[in-house]
Amino acid sequence: MSLLMYLVHTTPIPLLVLFPLLLALCVRADTARRRGWMLIIAPLPMLLGVLFWYCYGQPETFTEVPWLMLGLHWRFDTVLTPILLMSTVLWFAAGLYVWYSLRSGTGADEPHIGRYLRCWLLTLTGNLGLLVAADIASFYTLFALMTFAAYGLVIHDQTKRALFAGKIYIIMAVLGEGLLFSGLIWGAAQAAGGALTPVAPLIHELPLAIANSDYGMYIALLLFLGFGVKAGLAGLHWWLPLAHPVAPTPASAVLSGAMIKAGLVGWLLTLPLGGDLESAANMELVPTIAVLLGLIGAYGAAVLGVFSKKAKTVLAYSSVSQMGMITMMVGTGWLYPHAWPAILAAVIAFAVHHGLNKGLLFFGVGWLKALHGRARWVVLVLLLIPALNLIGVPFTSGEYAKDLFKDVISGLPVGLFYALFTYGALATTALMIRYFYLQRRP
Amino acid sequence: MTNALMPIYVLATSLIAALVIFTLPERFHKVRTTFNLSAAVLKIVLVGVMAVGIANQLDYEFRYELLPGIDFILRADALSMLFAALSSVLWLCTTLYAIGYLEDAPNRSRFFGFFSLCVASTMGISLAGNLFTFLIFFELLTLSTYPLVVHRGTEKSLTAGRTYLRYTLGGGAILLIGVALMYGLVDQTGTITDFAQTGSMAELPAEQHVLLFVLFFVLIIGLGVKAALVPLHGWLPIAMVAPAPVSALLHAVAVVKAGAFGIVRVIYDIYEIEFAWQLGVLLPLAIWASITIIWGSLMALRQHEVKKRLAYSTVSQVSYIALGACLFGPIGTIGGIVHLLHQGIMKVTLFFCAGNYAETLGIHKISELDGAGRRMPLTSIAFTLGAFGMIGVPPLAGFISKWYLGIGALDAGMGWVIGVLIASSMLNAAYFLPILYRLWFKPVQGPWPDEHILAGRFETIGLLLWPTVATAVFSVAAGLFAAHMFSPLSWASLITYREYLP
Numbered sequence: 016m017s018l019l020m021y022l023v024h025t026t027p028i029p030l031l032v033l034f035p036l037l038l039a040l041c042v043r044a045d046t047a048r049r050r051g052w053m054l055i056i057a058p059l060p061m062l063l064g065v066l067f068w069y070c071y072g073q074p075e076t077f078t079e080v081p082w083l084m085l086g087l088h089w090r091f092d093t094v095l096t097p098i099l100l101m102s103t104v105l106w107f108a109a110g111l112y113v114w115y116s117l118r119s120g121t122g123a124d125e126p127h128i129g130r131y132l133r134c135w136l137l138t139l140t141g142n143l144g145l146l147v148a149a150d151i152a153s154f155y156t157l158f159a160l161m162t163f164a165a166y167g168l169v170i171h172d173q174t175k176r177a178l179f180a181g182k183i184y185i186i187m188a189v190l191g192e193g194l195l196f197s198g199l200i201w202g203a204a205q206a207a208g209g210a211l212t213p214v215a216p217l218i219h220e221l222p223l224a225i226a227n228s229d230y231g232m233y234i235a236l237l238l239f240l241g242f243g244v245k246a247g248l249a250g251l252h253w254w255l256p257l258a259h260p261v262a263p264t265p266a267s268a269v270l271s272g273a274m275i276k277a278g279l280v281g282w283l284l285t286l287p288l289g290g291d292l293e294s295a296a297n298m299e300l301v302p303t304i305a306v307l308l309g310l311i312g313a314y315g316a317a318v319l320g321v322f323s324k325k326a327k328t329v330l331a332y333s334s335v336s337q338m339g340m341i342t343m344m345v346g347t348g349w350l351y352p353h354a355w356p357a358i359l360a361a362v363i364a365f366a367v368h369h370g371l372n373k374g375l376l377f378f379g380v381g382w383l384k385a386l387h388g389r390a391r392w393v394v395l396v397l398l399l400i401p402a403l404n405l406i407g408v409p410f411t412s413g414e415y416a417k418d419l420f421k422d423v424i425s426g427l428p429v430g431l432f433y434a435l436f437t438y439g440a441l442a443t444t445a446l447m448i449r450y451f452y453l454q455r456r457p
Numbered sequence: 458m459t460n461a462l463m464p465i466y467v468l469a470t471s472l473i474a475a476l477v478i479f480t481l482p483e484r485f486h487k488v489r490t491t492f493n494l495s496a497a498v499l500k501i502v503l504v505g506v507m508a509v510g511i512a513n514q515l516d517y518e519f520r521y522e523l524l525p526g527i528d529f530i531l532r533a534d535a536l537s538m539l540f541a542a543l544s545s546v547l548w549l550c551t552t553l554y555a556i557g558y559l560e561d562a563p564n565r566s567r568f569f570g571f572f573s574l575c576v577a578s579t580m581g582i583s584l585a586g587n588l589f590t591f592l593i594f595f596e597l598l599t600l601s602t603y604p605l606v607v608h609r610g611t612e613k614s615l616t617a618g619r620t621y622l623r624y625t626l627g628g629g630a631i632l633l634i635g636v637a638l639m640y641g642l643v644d645q646t647g648t649i650t651d652f653a654q655t656g657s658m659a660e661l662p663a664e665q666h667v668l669l670f671v672l673f674f675v676l677i678i679g680l681g682v683k684a685a686l687v688p689l690h691g692w693l694p695i696a697m698v699a700p701a702p703v704s705a706l707l708h709a710v711a712v713v714k715a716g717a718f719g720i721v722r723v724i725y726d727i728y729e730i731e732f733a734w735q736l737g738v739l740l741p742l743a744i745w746a747s748i749t750i751i752w753g754s755l756m757a758l759r760q761h762e763v764k765k766r767l768a769y770s771t772v773s774q775v776s777y778i779a780l781g782a783c784l785f786g787p788i789g790t791i792g793g794i795v796h797l798l799h800q801g802i803m804k805v806t807l808f809f810c811a812g813n814y815a816e817t818l819g820i821h822k823i824s825e826l827d828g829a830g831r832r833m834p835l836t837s838i839a840f841t842l843g844a845f846g847m848i849g850v851p852p853l854a855g856f857i858s859k860w861y862l863g864i865g866a867l868d869a870g871m872g873w874v875i876g877v878l879i880a881s882s883m884l885n886a887a888y889f890l891p892i893l894y895r896l897w898f899k900p901v902q903g904p905w906p907d908e909h910i911l912a913g914r915f916e917t918i919g920l921l922l923w924p925t926v927a928t929a930v931f932s933v934a935a936g937l938f939a940a941h942m943f944s945p946l947s948w949a950s951l952i953t954y955r956e957y958l959p
Contacts, residue, residue, distance in 0.1 A: 084938075167897075189883060189886045197863075200860060200867075201863075203860075
């Protein structure tokens with residue numbers, strides 16, 4: 016027992032993060048088809064690490080390597096670990112899916128398996144790593160790694176549509192990186208405050224620095240939009256309904272379930288949210304934009320989604336819609352700093368709930384394609400569970416997450432907004448009906 | 458007395474190597490290679506010893522009075538060590554590469570002789586202790602690179618050589634005028650033009666400020682030809698006809714960097730940053746550099762040849778150094794100085810890769826690169842790392858430069874520079890990512906244009922491959938271990954603190 020305790024305390028977090036990266040170096044084109052298991056074991060160390068960390072009462076765990084990059088600082092963040100856990104589980108499940116399809120021979124005729132595995136492992140490294148990175152430089156590194164490596168997943172099929180989606184994806188991604196870089200550098204300059212010691216500040220110093228800065232509003236806007244590209248913010252979401260349907264099914268699952276949350280995590284880490292940042296009130300404009308874009312995303316994506324002809328496109332639009340709801344929540348919390356702690360809990364719960372259920376629905380598309388007869392019907396019925404979860408009918412995870420938020424805003428002077436948020440469920444319902452309609456027969 | 462002779466020794470290693478190589482007959486290629494490589498290794502050792510000395514506050518100075526007020530000075534300070542280290546390490550890498558590249562080509566004796574002479578000139582530039590000494594080696598560099606540019610002797614390369622000479626000699630003449638005026642009108646005693654901060658320009662009477670303002674830009678125009686500031690950059694893309702190792706050396710350390718290094722010297726050691734700021738010369742130069750950055754990137758987008766695209770990318774990237782030098786404040790200075798080194802190792806990697814594609818598969822055009830990643834994985838990984846570094850993706854060296862330039866710009870109150878940095882990164886992505894896409898994601902289109910090195914144990918011959926891999930590793934390490942005490946970043950910080958906090 017104490018040995019485990021010891022391991023939990025001393026295992027450097029970078030090892031957990033870099034394990035998939037090492038695996039990626041071992042992939043060879045000629046044997047890749049037999050290396051599907053790599054995708055299963057890649058997220059395992061992190062999964063075990065997080066589970067043990069929970070078992071031992073969430074001790075303060077961090078690794079500091081001052082000479083690496085601009086001073087490396089990685090930690091388990093109590094707020095973000097639920098998302099980390101969800102992401103690891105999802106990557107693990109998606110890895111199983113890939114392993115099975117490689118083993119059973121479906122997709123055995125696909126070329127570029129080696130490249131696929133490599134890109135998969137690199138994206139995985141980035142996605143899990145950015146959830147534990149606490150210094151700006153390594154956070155941005157892992158974010159960029161995830162973004163660029165995911166290109167290989169999007170265009171894997173190399174059909175015309177996939178290549179087009181890849182092009183839009185990479186253009187939007189580069190734009191997003193540019194916005195992000197300017198926001199981060201501006202924020203970091205404020206946090207450093209002209210100090211001579213040239214180290215990158217830790218990411219949790221950014222919110223305060225931004226709140227206290229004269230240009231705080233612009234920095235916050237840059238960061239909000241930069242991460243918004245990844246989070247599928249309305250207006251910056253164009254790549255999402257293109258890229259998610261063309262990627263292989265397990266890749267779409269992690270794209271939509273886990274990677275889309277990286278944008279949200281970026282918001283949570285860098286934006287001046289929370290009660291002790293009262294000066295943040297001078298930038299009401301940005302959170303107002305956030306709420307509005309969230310509303311547009313939540314309803315607009317549903318309208319576009321119900322007219323699309325592919326189940327995966329419907330799910331991609333549903334992701335935009337759900338992320339719109341999350342954006343609304345973040346924006347509300349930003350406007351009412353004293354309510355932020357409660358809203359943060361709701362946001363995290365919502366993110367975890369959406370990630371897992373959306374992942375399942377994406378897997379469902381693949382399963383339904385492979386099955387016939389009665390088995391197909393059984394799966395179809397079982398898929399009702401994640402769908403109802405997403406809609407948020409009583410006694411589901413969706414209801415739990417939404418109620419957390421509604422409890423908070425029922426005490427705030429938000430007027431019509433309460434109803435607007437509640438009726439977001441209608442948009443989800445419409446999308447889910449469309450999803451099942453499109454899959455009703457093989 | 459070793460302290461005074463150290464700079465001489467360092468200079469002599471390449472100079473003597475050049476002389477010996479010239480005298481060796483063409484067929485003695487083993488002797489030549491051995492001698493050349495041992496000189497390169499010896500130089501790295503000597504530079505290393507001096508760098509340790511500098512870190513421990515030792516002085517290395519050699520002084521010889523030519524005329525009253527005009528001395529020939531060789532002196533090592535922290536800034537010169539940065540450039541000397543870059544040039545000595547890359548001399549070894551490019552020499553190894555050139556041996557592989559020019560295997561069985563004619564006139565190798567001449568080539569390696571001038572190659573060593575060219576490195577000796579950069580060494581002189583880095584160790585020059587005053588403006589006069591700098592000028593001597595600056596002109597020597599022009600003369601020693603010309604034979605390298607025209608090495609192939611074809612009609613095209615001779616034309617390129619003429620253009621090269623026209624530009625660089627013109628620039629040299631303007632620089633000469635600037636230096637003469639500086640000595641004649643401003644600094645008869647030679648204290649201000651000494652790079653050690655013996656005299657200060659700020660003490661000059663205010664009537665001379667207009668003159669100083671004008672002189673500054675005369676010097677910058679003279680240096681700007683080599684540093685490829687738009688519109689003085691015309692020679693650079695044309696000089697691409699030179700063999701790949703020459704382009705690599707020209708772009709990474711020799712000619713282009715000599716200009717950029719000169720600009721840094723003028724701003725920090727002659728005008729001194731604070732006075733330059735008061736004089737108001739920094740803002741115009743920063744705008745000029747920014748225009749060059751954007752314009753170079755835009756031109757790079759339009760090129761279809763690998764080397765041409767890299768050439769315009771150099772035009773853009775080198776101006777980062779000038780831009781960083783113009784940012785008043787330590788952090789911007791660190792960014793500019795460290796980019797001197799970072800750009801060197803990244804660009805040399807990219808040019809090595811371009812040379813590998815050309816030598817191994819006969820690829821010169823970007824459109825021929827389809828699927829080359831699978832045929833030449835290590836070269837392509839090196840290219841990918843170099844390209845991402847140029848874009849400024851962490852953890853590569855270019856990210857560190859951009860990070861410091863950005864924060865430095867904000868500290869100096871020039872927030873618009875961030876816009877320039879981001880726009881240039883976007884453009885870098887726009888012209889590098891399509892190449893990477895072709896390398897890794899496109900299928901091979903038929904046979905290679907001219908495959909004359911077949912894949913053996915490795916994708917190409919070792920002498921072409923390993924220097925490329927080594928410089929790629931350097932560019933990752935410079936970024937990854939940036940906070941380490943032996944990193945280029947730490948050395949640049951040391952230079953900057955000695956500059957700002959005397």
